[in-house]
Amino acid sequence: MTNRSITGKTVLIAGGGKNLGGLIARDFAAHGAKAIVVHFNSAATQAAAAETVAAVKAAGADAIAIQADLTSANAMEDLFAKATAAFGRPDIAINTVGKVLKKPLTETTEAEFDEMSAVNSKTAFFFLKEAGKAVNDNGAVCTLVTSLLGAFTPFYATYAGTKAPVEHFTRAASKEFGARGISVTAIGPGPMDTSFFYGQETPEAQAYHKSAAALSPFSKTGLTDIEDIVPWVRFLVTEGWWMTGQTILVNGGYTTK
């Protein structure tokens, strides 16, 4: 019978150095993953990525950090090639890469649109492409999107709009990779208590988001805690493999679709 547990699995995490990705790496190592490739992008994240690698190793798994700006198809191909050279083909590939912009549509520049599109849509597409070639049979792929895919709200046109195509990429990839037993999903968290969220929001908007979910009174800050997303990621790429092709919003009752 196919082993759908995380034990002994090789994992590639794009954006695995810090915040949600860093916690996924630690959690997977604690649950018995064999090796984890921790990708990071910015020089500012290098130290956090090194800490994540050290934490993964301390938990008993092998790990390396790989730096790359993943907004080109070549860079993505190179990341998967380096990951495969280090630990063999991945069983599980997770993409947490993203960039947020909160800005009125009429003030958004062409350069901003192009960058949002590159980081959120293009990167997700080529991650799925390379995952479809590299991931072992009976493996799993998961992309992080946003609960704003279920929202009717201003100012996030480029963020939600450039994450939205991932929902369809996920459907298509799940049909194409299903023949090899590979499960493909996307998870859209609610606003999470990380630096990613705080950079874009005024104190008033933060206060709103901290009270907007049905379960807000029961989380640490009222926002979605990364600790409450990690179990969903782990489940979908292991025993929850039968869920495929779908984008699910995990947010304590913040938005639905």
Ligand SMILES: NC(=O)c1ccc[n+]([C@@H]2O[C@H](COP(=O)([O-])OP(=O)(O)OC[C@H]3O[C@@H](n4cnc5c(N)ncnc54)[C@H](OP(=O)(O)O)[C@@H]3O)[C@@H](O)[C@H]2O)c1
């Ligand atoms: N925090 C929230 O409120 C929230 C809510 C819903 C969904 N999400 C989504 O959840 C995911 C993780 O977010 P997070 O809160 O954990 O924040 P985060 O740590 O800032 O995650 C974003 C990741 O994207 C990477 N990245 C950005 N530009 C890149 C590029 N050009 N090439 C390669 N990697 C690049 C960053 O790497 P570097 O730091 O090394 O540049 C970082 O690892 C994101 O996809 C985000 O859209 C976040």
